[in-house]
Amino acid sequence: MDRTVDWAGELDGAIVIVDQCALPGSYRTSRIDTVDELIDAIQRLAVRGAPALGAAGALGVVLAARDADSASARRQAERIASARPTAVNLRWGVERALAALPHGAEAVLAEGRALLAEDERVNRAASANAAELVLRRCGRQPLRLLTHCNTGALATVAWGTALGVVWHLHAEGLVEEVLADETRPLLQGARLTAWELARAGVPYRVLPDSAAASAMAAGLVDCVLVGADRIAANGDVANKIGTYPLAISAARHGIPFVVVAPSSTVDETLASGSGIEIEQRAADEVTHSGGVRVTPEGARAYNPAFDVTPAELVTAVVTEHGVRSPEKTVRAQL
Numbered sequence: 001m002d003r004t005v006d007w008a009g010e011l012d013g014a015i016v017i018v019d020q021c022a023l024p025g026s027y028r029t030s031r032i033d034t035v036d037e038l039i040d041a042i043q044r045l046a047v048r049g050a051p052a053l054g055a056a057g058a059l060g061v062v063l064a065a066r067d068a069d070s071a072s073a074r075r076q077a078e079r080i081a082s083a084r085p086t087a088v089n090l091r092w093g094v095e096r097a098l099a100a101l102p103h104g105a106e107a108v109l110a111e112g113r114a115l116l117a118e119d120e121r122v123n124r125a126a127s128a129n130a131a132e133l134v135l136r137r138c139g140r141q142p143l144r145l146l147t148h149c150n151t152g153a154l155a156t157v158a159w160g161t162a163l164g165v166v167w168h169l170h171a172e173g174l175v176e177e178v179l180a181d182e183t184r185p186l187l188q189g190a191r192l193t194a195w196e197l198a199r200a201g202v203p204y205r206v207l208p209d210s211a212a213a214s215a216m217a218a219g220l221v222d223c224v225l226v227g228a229d230r231i232a233a234n235g236d237v238a239n240k241i242g243t244y245p246l247a248i249s250a251a252r253h254g255i256p257f258v259v260v261a262p263s264s265t266v267d268e269t270l271a272s273g274s275g276i277e278i279e280q281r282a283a284d285e286v287t288h289s290g291g292v293r294v295t296p297e298g299a300r301a302y303n304p305a306f307d308v309t310p311a312e313l314v315t316a317v318v319t320e321h322g323v324r325s326p327e328k329t330v331r332a333q334l
């Protein structure tokens with residue numbers, strides 16, 4: 001079964017994305033030629049996922065640098081970097097490409113292409129490191145893994161982070177089942193993770209986010225695997241809303257809670273998670289489902305896109321360099 005899918009690529013300096021709003025119903029690519037089109041795609045989550053945002057940010061600078069003077073390109077680049085505040089990778093990708101701007105548009109394009117090329121290697125390594133840790137920490141095989149949101153090839157340039165662990169373990173026949181949180185309100189798990197798992201031939205079930213704790217209590221979960229959007233220096237983790245309660249439940253049930261991310265997701269400038277800006281999204285993502293109103297007219301909503309899991313609830317943060325700060329990860333000793 002085909003496992004990885006390119007979220008995007010670069011074609012003659014334009015960006016080609018798989019429109020993730022259309023999945024799983026249709027696999028549709030769209031070409032992005034302007035900064036405004038890219039910002040719209042990022043804010044609609046047509047392109048999404050921290051590492052994918054890093055790549056999109058870098059390629060966005062390619063668009064900004066074409067036919068523009070340096071000052072204009074920098075202003076456009078800042079608009080891209082500010083399109084979504086929580087995932088550190090977006091600004092990291094923009095700044096990495098901007099560093100090449102003094103050397104001209106071709107140099108910016110080369111930097112964007114280099115970032116794309118690195119992404120798969122880095123995420124394959126991070127997820128391989130995490131797979132080793134999961135096998136060490138979980139006494140049972142084959143494994144039953146619980147995931148949240150989408151952290152597969154769609155959320156990166158290729159391969160994936162937490163879902164990349166599933167690809168490694170499935171290839172060895174070590175996955176009994178994946179329980180994929182649907183991940184309300186935008187259903188990245190039900191729509192995108194399920195789509196990737198089906199393509200890869202991995203046995204899975206989708207579950208309501210609110211059923212995850214009961215699945216752990218019923219002994220159906222050996223390990224929780226999640227991605228990250230920003231990891232603070234002390235190991236606090238910002239990730240899709242609903243991650244924090246998963247960590248609480250995992251700690252309650254003595255289940256490993258493993259965060260998988262490239263090192264570009266670590267923000268060493270931030271002492272702790274209290275400083276992470278949490279994106280607040282539109283009420284209609286909660287008051288409507290599939291375009292149909294599910295609340296009374298005039299209902300208001302609280303719709304943070306992310307939450308912060310304190311480091312003491314995290315078994316391990318694993319990057320391409322290995323387990324990050326094992327000495328600081330309290331649960332690593334559990």
Ligand SMILES: CSC[C@H]1O[C@H](OP(=O)(O)O)[C@H](O)[C@@H]1O
Pocket residue numbers: 045048049050051148149150151152155156161162188226227228229239240241305
């Ligand atoms: C490896 S993707 C990291 C992260 O990004 C997702 O957020 P979104 O769908 O809003 O872009 C989710 O938090 C994933 O865990």
